[in-house]
Amino acid sequence: xxxxxxxxxxxxxxxxxxxxxxxxxxxxxxxxxxxxxxxxxxxxxxxxxxxxxxxxxxxxxxxxxxxxxxxxxxxxxxxxxxxxxxxxxxxxxxxxxxxxxxxxxxxxxxxxxxxxxxxxxxxxxxxxxxxxxxxxxx
Numbered sequence: 743x744x745x746x747x748x749x750x751x752x753x754x755x756x757x758x759x760x761x762x763x764x765x766x767x768x769x770x771x772x773x774x775x776x777x778x779x780x781x782x783x784x785x786x787x788x789x790x791x792x793x794x795x796x797x798x799x800x801x802x803x804x805x806x807x808x809x810x811x812x813x814x815x816x817x818x819x820x821x822x823x824x825x826x827x828x829x830x831x832x833x834x835x836x837x838x839x840x841x842x843x844x845x846x847x848x849x850x851x852x853x854x855x856x857x858x859x860x861x862x863x864x865x866x867x868x869x870x871x872x873x874x875x876x877x878x879x880x
Contacts, residue, residue, distance in 0.1 A: 745770070745813040753798040753805045761790050761809065768811045768818060778880040781858045782818050785876045786811070788851045789822050793874065797826030817860065820876040823867065831864035 749764045751757045765786050773779045790809070798805055808823040835856050856862055861877035 743813070743815055747811050749809045750806050751809070752803055753794050753801055753807055754803055755791065755794050758787060758790065762787060764809075765811060768813045773880045775880060778878070782820075782878050782880070785855055785859055785878060786820055788855050789820060789874050789876055792851050792855075793822055793824045793826070797824040797829060797872065799826075801825060817877055817879040820874075820878075822874040822876075823871045824874065825871050828866070829864060829872070831862070 745768060747764065747767050749761065751761060762783060765783065769779055769782075773782070786809075790807070793807055798807070805825055810819075810821045812819045812821075831852070835852055855876065858878070859876045860879050861875065863875045865873055865875070867873050
């Protein structure tokens with residue numbers, strides 16, 4: 743089984759509900775474990791929010807964010823393409839303290855994503871963009 747869906751939205755947090763309702767399509771047939779599906783939704787919205795608030799923070803609202811979700815037999819892959827500046831995900835995760843010590847909101851989303859995701863990366867692509875890649879087994 744392979745199901746692939748794509749979406750293009752503006753750099754705008756108000757479309758978060760649209761992103762989540764689009765993402766619902768990938769949950770057909772429903773993943774039996776509701777907690778895993780909730781984690782997948784969390785990864786999607788945290789990833790989208792991070793791109794809007796950090797990678798695209800100095801870019802116009804019209805800057806497109808492309809999102810792709812693929813459901814395979816045992817896992818879901820999420821790819822979110824951004825046009826922001828270089829960002830070292832690994833380095834940021836090492837600098838961000840654990841939840842208990844982390845009083846500032848900055849970096850918490852990344853930490854949540856790194857804990858929930860089975861694979862997480864943010865790499866440059868050949869077309870001057872970056873791809874946030876998230877993979878979650880179900």
